[in-house]
Amino acid sequence: MAEGRRAQAIREARLLLAEEGAISMRRLADRLGIKAPSLYKHFPDKAGLEAALIAEGFTELAAALEGAGDGLPNLLAAYRRWALEHPHLYDLATRQALRRDLLPEGVEEAAGRPVVVAAGGDPDRARALWASAHGLIVLEQAERFPPDADLDAAWRALAQAFATTS
Amino acid sequence: MAEGRRAQAIREARLLLAEEGAISMRRLADRLGIKAPSLYKHFPDKAGLEAALIAEGFTELAAALEGAGDGLPNLLAAYRRWALEHPHLYDLATRQALRRDLLPEGVEEAAGRPVVVAAGGDPDRARALWASAHGLIVLEQAERFPPDADLDAAWRALAQAFATTS
DNA sequence: GTCTATACCCGGATAGAC
DNA sequence: GTCTATCCGGGTATAGAC
Numbered sequence: 201m202a203e204g205r206r207a208q209a210i211r212e213a214r215l216l217l218a219e220e221g222a223i224s225m226r227r228l229a230d231r232l233g234i235k236a237p238s239l240y241k242h243f244p245d246k247a248g249l250e251a252a253l254i255a256e257g258f259t260e261l262a263a264a265l266e267g268a269g270d271g272l273p274n275l276l277a278a279y280r281r282w283a284l285e286h287p288h289l290y291d292l293a294t295r296q297a298l299r300r301d302l303l304p305e306g307v308e309e310a311a312g313r314p315v316v317v318a319a320g321g322d323p324d325r326a327r328a329l330w331a332s333a334h335g336l337i338v339l340e341q342a343e344r345f346p347p348d349a350d351l352d353a354a355w356r357a358l359a360q361a362f363a364t365t366s
Numbered sequence: 367m368a369e370g371r372r373a374q375a376i377r378e379a380r381l382l383l384a385e386e387g388a389i390s391m392r393r394l395a396d397r398l399g400i401k402a403p404s405l406y407k408h409f410p411d412k413a414g415l416e417a418a419l420i421a422e423g424f425t426e427l428a429a430a431l432e433g434a435g436d437g438l439p440n441l442l443a444a445y446r447r448w449a450l451e452h453p454h455l456y457d458l459a460t461r462q463a464l465r466r467d468l469l470p471e472g473v474e475e476a477a478g479r480p481v482v483v484a485a486g487g488d489p490d491r492a493r494a495l496w497a498s499a500h501g502l503i504v505l506e507q508a509e510r511f512p513p514d515a516d517l518d519a520a521w522r523a524l525a526q527a528f529a530t531t532s
Numbered sequence: 533g534t535c536t537a538t539a540c541c542c543g544g545a546t547a548g549a550c
Numbered sequence: 551g552t553c554t555a556t557c558c559g560g561g562t563a564t565a566g567a568c
Contacts, residue, residue, distance in 0.1 A: 205533085224561065237564075238534050246562070297509040324519035327511065328502065328527060331520065335501025336494065343463040345493065353490035354497065361494060361527045371551085390543065403546075404552050412544070 206242045208232065210252050217253065217288045225249075251302035254293045257286065258307040265314040273359045275318050276333055280355065283337045291341070294334060319362075329362050372408045374398065376418050383419065383454045391415075417468035420459045423452065424473040431480040439525045441484050442499055446521065449503045457507070460500060485528075495528050 212231045217223050225246060229236040243249040261282050268278035283290040300308065312330070319326035336358060338344075340351055378397045383389050391412060395402040409415040427448050434444035449456040466474065478496070485492035502524060504510075506517055 225563085226561075234533090235535060236562085237536090240563070241533055294505070294510060295508060322523070324516055325523040325527075327515055327517075327520040328498070328523040331501035331505050332494070332498035332524065332527075333501070334505060335497035335499070338504065339460070339497050339500060342461060344460060349493055350490055351493075354493040357488070357491040357494040358498065361491075361498075391545085392543075400551090401553060402544085403554090406545070407551050 205232075209239065209242055209249070210256070213249060214253055214256070214289065217292065218286070221288050223250070247299055248302060250292060251299050253289060254298070255303050255307050257289045257293050258303075258311040260286075262307070262310040262313070265311065268314070272318055272362060273356070275314060276355060276359055279315075279333050280337060284341070287341050290337070294338075320364075325362075332358055332362070371398075375405065375408055375415070376422070379415060380419055380422070380455065383458065384452070387454050389416070413465055414468060416458060417465050419455060420464070421469050421473050423455045423459050424469075424477040426452075428473075428476040428479070431477065434480070438484055438528060439522070441480060442521060442525055445481075445499050446503060450507070453507050456503070460504075486530075491528075498524055498528070 209228065209232060213223050213228050216228055216231060220227065223246070225239050226236045228249075229239055232239075239249075243252075261279075264278050264282040265275060268274045298308065312326070315330050316323060316326040319329050336351070336354060345351065345354075375394065375398060379389050379394050382394055382397060386393065389412070391405050392402045394415075395405055398405075405415075409418075427445075430444050430448040431441060434440045464474065478492070481496050482489060482492040485495050502517070502520060511517065511520075
C-alpha cells in the first residue's frame with residue numbers, strides 16, 4: 201500500500217481545514233472519493249480525527265519554536281508566524297478544551313517547553329506569557345483590532361513587558 | 367406601551383445567549399412568542415441584533431472598569447470578573463471582527479480607555495495589555511489550561527509583567 | 533471497508549397574504 | 551407587524567446490506 205486511508209484522510213483533512221476553515225465529515229469524504237459513513241471505519245468520531253490533526257500541529261509548532269533564535273522576541277515571532285501560517289489548525293488546537301486523552305504522550309509538553317524556558321522556568325509566568333501571545337494572535341486573526349492598530353508594535357510591547365521583569 | 371418589541375427582543379436575546387451560549391433567530395422568536403420571520407421587522411438581520419447586545423456589553427464593561435480600584439491588579443481583576451460573568455457575550459464581542467458601523471459612537475472607546483490609561487497612554491502597550499488579558503480569559507473559559515494550572519497565579523504574573531516596565 | 537438509506541438535529545433569510 | 555410557507559444551506563452519526 202502506498203498510503204493508508206487513515207493517513208490520507210488526515211492529510212486531506214488538513215487541506216480542507218486550511219482551505220475552508222472547517223472540517224465536516226461530508227466534505228472530507230467528498231475529497232477522498234468516499235461517502236461520509238465510511239470515515240467512521242477509520243476514526244471513532246470527529247474528535248478522533250481532530251485529535252490527530254492537533255497532534256501534528258503541536259509537533260510542528262514545537263519544531264518551529266525550537267528553531268527560533270535566542271531571546272524572547274525571536275520566540276514570540278516564531279510563535280506568531282506559525283499560528284498565522286496555520287490559522288485554522290491553531291484555532292482548532294486552542295479554542296476548545298484539549299482532548300488530552302486522545303493525544304500522544306508528550307506532544308503538548310514539547311510545544312510548551314520553549315515557553316516555560318523563556319519564562320525562566322516559572323509555570324505561572326509561562327502561562328501568562330503563552331496566554332498573552334495567544335491573545336494577540338486570536339485578536340489579530342479575527343481582525344478585531346482597529347484598522348489603524350500597529351500590531352508589530354504591540355508584539356514589541358509584549359516582548360518588553362516580559363523581558364526579565366521578575 | 368410598556369416596552370417596545372425591539373427592547374424586549376434585546377433583553378430576551380441576552381438571556382438566551384447567557385443560558386444557551388448562542389442566539390438563533392428561531393429560538394429567540396420562540397421566547398418572544400412570535401415567529402422567526404417577524405424578527406426581521408425589528409432588526410435588519412442577525413448582525414444588527416448582535417450589535418445591540420455588544421453595545422450594551424461595552425457600556426457595562428466600561429462601567430465595571432471605571433469602578434475598579436486603582437492599580438493594574440484591580441483593573442485586571444475587574445476585566446476578568448466581567449468577562450467570566452458574561453462569558454458568551456464577551457465571546458460574541460471579541461471573537462469576530464467588530465461591526466463598528468453598527469455600533470453607537472464612543473462605546474468601544476469607552477471600554478478601552480481605562481486600559482489605555484493603565485498602559486500609560488501608549489496605545490501599543492495598551493493593545494498588548496488588552497490582548498494579554500483577553501488571552502487568559504479565553505483560555506480560562508475554554509478550559510484550555512491543564513487542570514492543575516493556578517490561574518490566579520498566572521494573572522498575578524501578568525500584572526507583574528506589565529507593572530511599570532517601560 | 534464501502535455503500536445506501538436514514539435518523540436526528542440545526543441555521544438565516546425571503547415572499548406574499550392578512 | 552404578524553403570519554404561513556418555503557427557500558436555501560448545513561451538520562454528526564448509525565443500521566444493515568454487500
